[in-house]
Amino acid sequence: MIYDDFTMNKAHNLYIHVPFCMSKCNYCAFYSFACKNPDWTEYANNICKELEYWSQKLGKIQIPTIFFGGGTPSLMPVATFEKIMNCVNQNFVVDKDCEITLESNPGTIDKDKLSDFVLNGVNRLSVGVQSLNDEELKFLGRRHDVKTAINLLESAKNMNLRVSADFIYGLPNQKTKNVVNLCENINKLGLSHVSMYELTIEKNTPFGKMNLNMPDNEEMAQMYNAIPQYLSLPRYEVSNYAKTGEECHHNLNVWNGEAYIGIGKGAAGRVYLDNTWFEQRGNFECFEKISDGTRATEKILTGMRTMRGVKLSEDVKNILNFDWINSHKDLVAIDDEYLHTTDKGLLILDDIIVDIVK
């Protein structure tokens, strides 16, 4: 898609945050809160106010992807979603092949509701499955069981949606062989996109107050290494695996350093206006200029997490330490104007990031 820079600001991806959940999971430190009866009218009105504001500021820009994240976006009544999508369509030019993702939790959405979301534009469903073991799901504080999760994945596949599932590994007392087993069971689900997140214990969560017997660092590293060996999908980002072409376009765009707007309290964005980057947070909480150097550093931080790597654009090249890069070919490599880690480098990504920037 070619955008005319003289008449229109850059295209922006949209992230729309839905902060409500049925209850809080035991590990969750995300901005979300348990609310059985949210005021959806007020929520939709606030989201639409923000959308209108950005349309006035940036013009009727192109929207390549929209991601409804949470919280639990699948809790949203379809009428609320429809209202928000109408507002998006009135204020922006939504690409014909726009990827529209809805994050969901099993038990909050049935076949009929999913079908109504699809009629209103959703073409990708991300499902918080988290585990394929009912005991583990209970321990994590999830409200659903395995069967409900698998039914939702099947319904979505039958509707020809692009489907992704999230899983958590590294649970207390878990061993690498359990993660291998999890991967083998995930393979049987025939998914084209899977996210595998390591359980991290955050303060101010129920898990943070428990004295849990977590796997040690070595075991965690073994688990991390086992995933690409046993999962049938290739890794395209530190925690994400997909068939080629089935990657999450929204996340890839954000990781590649493209512009995006965060809508709703708890959302963050990087807005590009009048040749300047701005840090932005939803609910009008923040709009601050950031330097090109800071933005280039951010691109390196997110780009290096992807297997393709960070594009060597001028701003990125300006802050890279090529002496270090050229003398550490076992850890990093350059292909087709992208700098990426080798398999060995990926294991020490956090250290590499510090070294590759001047």
Ligand code: SF4
């Ligand atoms: S459903 Fe997701 S956002 Fe909501 S409490 Fe659980 S982990 Fe947090």
